Amino acid sequence: MNPVLIELAAQFLLLSMLSIGGANAIIPEIHRRAVDVQHWMTDADFAQLFALSQAAPGPNVLIVSLIGWKVAGVAGGVIAMLAMSGPSSVLAYAVAHAWERFRDAPWRIAVQRGLAPVTVGLILSSGYVLTRAADQSWMAYAITGVTIALALKTSWHPLWFLCVAAILGAAGFV
Amino acid sequence: MTAPQPAVGASALFIGFLKIGLSGFGGVMPFARRMIVEEQRWLTELEFLDVLSLSQFLPGPNIVNVSVIIGRRFHGVIGSVAACTGLMLMPLIIVLALATLYAQFAEFSSVRDAFSGVSASASGLILATALKLARPLKQHPWQVGVCVIAFVGIALFRVPLLWLLAVLCPLSIAIAWWRRPG
Numbered sequence: 001m002n003p004v005l006i007e008l009a010a011q012f013l014l015l016s017m018l019s020i021g022g023a024n025a026i027i028p029e030i031h032r033r034a035v036d037v038q039h040w041m042t043d044a045d046f047a048q049l050f051a052l053s054q055a056a057p058g059p060n061v062l063i064v065s066l067i068g069w070k071v072a073g074v075a076g077g078v079i080a081m082l083a084m085s086g087p088s089s090v091l092a093y094a095v096a097h098a099w100e101r102f103r104d105a106p107w108r109i110a111v112q113r114g115l116a117p118v119t120v121g122l123i124l125s126s127g128y129v130l131t132r133a134a135d136q137s138w139m140a141y142a143i144t145g146v147t148i149a150l151a152l153k154t155s156w157h158p159l160w161f162l163c164v165a166a167i168l169g170a171a172g173f174v
Numbered sequence: 175m176t177a178p179q180p181a182v183g184a185s186a187l188f189i190g191f192l193k194i195g196l197s198g199f200g201g202v203m204p205f206a207r208r209m210i211v212e213e214q215r216w217l218t219e220l221e222f223l224d225v226l227s228l229s230q231f232l233p234g235p236n237i238v239n240v241s242v243i244i245g246r247r248f249h250g251v252i253g254s255v256a257a258c259t260g261l262m263l264m265p266l267i268i269v270l271a272l273a274t275l276y277a278q279f280a281e282f283s284s285v286r287d288a289f290s291g292v293s294a295s296a297s298g299l300i301l302a303t304a305l306k307l308a309r310p311l312k313q314h315p316w317q318v319g320v321c322v323i324a325f326v327g328i329a330l331f332r333v334p335l336l337w338l339l340a341v342l343c344p345l346s347i348a349i350a351w352w353r354r355p356g
Contacts, residue, residue, distance in 0.1 A: 018335050022236040028328045029335040051293035056272050058265025060201045061235035069273050077270045088234020089242045096243045099228045110354055114347030117317035120307045121324025127301030128329040134293035147298025159199050161295045169291025170284045
């Protein structure tokens with residue numbers, strides 16, 4: 001097998017077990033590995049792949065398959081997704097039954113309360129890393145800021161924000 | 175307390191999660207709840223919340239964990255595989271097709287410029303999600319502290335995730351245990 005595919009699989013098999021809080025929580029770690037350590041792509045490439053993953057229908061874990069695709073084509077995309085979902089799915093399958101028995105156990109509540117702030121910190125970090133990678137002009141920062149404000153204040157569908165931002169970008173404002 | 179479970183076959187799981195996979199952009203969890211609880215009535219609201227909290231607590235993509243756990247509940251290993259495959263199949267094909275198209279048109283500067291706009295907005299969406307999730311932390315100041323440490327470590331100092339989790343998770347769970355009510 002292609003050594004790049006093996007490297008991809010190894011990276012995402014590990015990330016699968018580290019992704020507490022889901023795909024959005026490990027974006028800084030994916031960025032660190034793909035851009036800083038492995039030099040698979042530039043900051044701008046990373047930001048554009050993330051934009052692409054948001055503009056396609058489906059779960060937010062799709063960013064993983066786009067990283068794989070960028071590195072090793074369609075096979076890379078499929079391998080990265082399988083590696084990212086494999087170990088964690090086996091674990092979920094194995095513990096699902098036991099979890100129901102411990103519904104009100106104090107340790108379960110403590111674990112959930114303890115992990116929640118870590119998860120939020122990781123997702124905030126994802127937003128920070130993506131903003132630094134994506135925003136190269138004051139207009140880009142303005143778009144990020146307006147998106148945050150409107151997403152917090154309104155219940156508009158996220159696609160509207162992406163569409164308007166795409167139009168502004170294509171018109172040369174960003 | 176166990177209500178009689180509806181019989182849900184592997185093909186129903188596959189098709190149900192296929193629809194969920196195609197129903198949202200940048201995350202599908204709200205649509206998953208609506209289909210599983212309100213439309214198909216596979217689970218009650220409480221059962222779904224229970225599955226969701228486990229999926230968030232475990233590593234891995236949350237919605238993939240939901241599909242594995244619900245698939246298992248109704249049809250064992252085959253159910254899990256059917257639900258998970260249904261969930262990921264079409265989004266994977268679509269996003270890889272889009273990526274291939276994008277690669278072909280990226281030489282046109284207007285396409286690249288459009289995506290510069292989209293990526294600026296997409297990072298704003300993630301930050302908004304994080305800020306929404308951060309609101310309930312204010313009730314427990316120590317949780318705000320843990321959140322800030324995670325942010326400073328990962329975002330500013332770029333500490334490898336494995337090290338950060340190995341230190342911060344046990345510490346945070348210990349504080350939660352020590353401050354548990356009752």
